[in-house]
Amino acid sequence: KAGVTQTPRYLIKTRGQQVTLSCSPISGHRSVSWYQQTPGQGLQFLFEYFSETQRNKGNFPGRFSGRQFSNSRSEMNVSTLELGDSALYLCASSLTGQRYNSPLHFGNGTRLTVT
Amino acid sequence: AQRVTQPEKLLSVFKGAPVELKCNYSYSGSPELFWYVQYSRQRLQLLLRHISRESIKGFTADLNKGETSFHLKKPFAQEEDSAMYYCALESTFGDGTTLTVKP
Numbered sequence: 121k122a123g124v125t126q127t128p129r130y131l132i133k134t135r136g137q138q139v140t141l142s143c144s145p146i147s148g149h150r151s152v153s154w155y156q157q158t159p160g161q162g163l164q165f166l167f168e169y170f171s172e173t174q175r176n177k178g179n180f181p182g183r184f185s186g187r188q189f190s191n192s193r194s195e196m197n198v199s200t201l202e203l204g205d206s207a208l209y210l211c212a213s214s215l216t217g218q219r220y221n222s223p224l225h226f227g228n229g230t231r232l233t234v235t
Numbered sequence: 236a237q238r239v240t241q242p243e244k245l246l247s248v249f250k251g252a253p254v255e256l257k258c259n260y261s262y263s264g265s266p267e268l269f270w271y272v273q274y275s276r277q278r279l280q281l282l283l284r285h286i287s288r289e290s291i292k293g294f295t296a297d298l299n300k301g302e303t304s305f306h307l308k309k310p311f312a313q314e315e316d317s318a319m320y321y322c323a324l325e326s327t328f329g330d331g332t333t334l335t336v337k338p
Contacts, residue, residue: 123278153326163321163328176326210279219325221267221286226279 121146124227126211132233138199141230145192145213151175152194153217153224154186157208166209169194170217201234208232237262239322241329248312249337256307256332258296258322268305269323270296279321282307292316312336 125144133139145152153176154166165178169188186196192213198205208231212224238261248254260266270282283291285298285305296307305322314336322329 155328162330165326165328168326178326212279218269218323219267221284223269223281223284224271224279224323225281228278 124211124213124225126209126227126230128230129228130231130233132235133201134235135201135203137201138197139201139232141196141198141209141211141232143194143196143211143213143227145194145211146225149213149215149225150192151214151217151222152188152192153212153214154194154196155210155212156180157210157229158206163210166196168217175217176219198232203234206232206234237324237327239324239327239329241320241322241332243332244330245333245335247335247337250314251311254309254312254316254334254336256320256322256334258305258307258329260303260305260322260324262303262324266298266305267325268296268298270294270305270307271321271323271328273319273321275318282320314338 127142151170153168156164168176172188183199188194208229210229211227214222214224216222240259268285272282273279294309317336319331321331
């Protein structure tokens with residue numbers, strides 16, 4: 121089975137721009153979660169989608185949004201980028217979600233640098 | 236609110252020594268707890284989950300509801316165990332512990 125695929129692997133953007141990151145989950149997985157990973161803050165939960173609906177959301181501003189398509193692929197969008205948004209963004213898929221004891225399968229991440 | 240605390244950022248042991256990575260949580264319901272591991276230049280991956288009560292790569296973790304802990308243990312550490320370890324409670328992850336096993 122192919123693993124979780126995230127594109128692109130690297131992105132460099134300027135403050136004020138917006139960015140869209142993409143995630144293809146493992147076939148059959150209906151839950152997709154997004155995390156922001158930084159050296160200082162560790163892994164911070166952004167949101168989780170299940171069957172095209174946002175099921176859970178972390179404490180991030182409204183500039184961070186996401187969606188999930190009918191084939192379970194997911195996108196994350198960050199508008200009006202700030203320097204502090206520079207991070208590794210991880211996508212993880214799961215059969216039903218970690219809340220239901222279904223473990224996460226992580227992608228390699230997208231490294232976003234905001235200048 | 237959910238909270239996961241891994242008190243040690245860094246942990247260093249010698250090969251063959253026992254190792255314990257601590258994880259404490261706060262949660263009002265019945266917790267779903269996991270340990271994940273990230274080896275150098277690899278993606279984050281599941282190590283074990285409490286519901287399975289299994290031993291993976293010699294690691295075990297016991298849920299102690301009274302102490303709200305889910306510590307990860309291994310009786311004899313190996314050099315290949317050197318990695319970053321994360322404890323997770325549903326969608327919340329701890330800050331991680333970097334384990335170094337010295338020869």
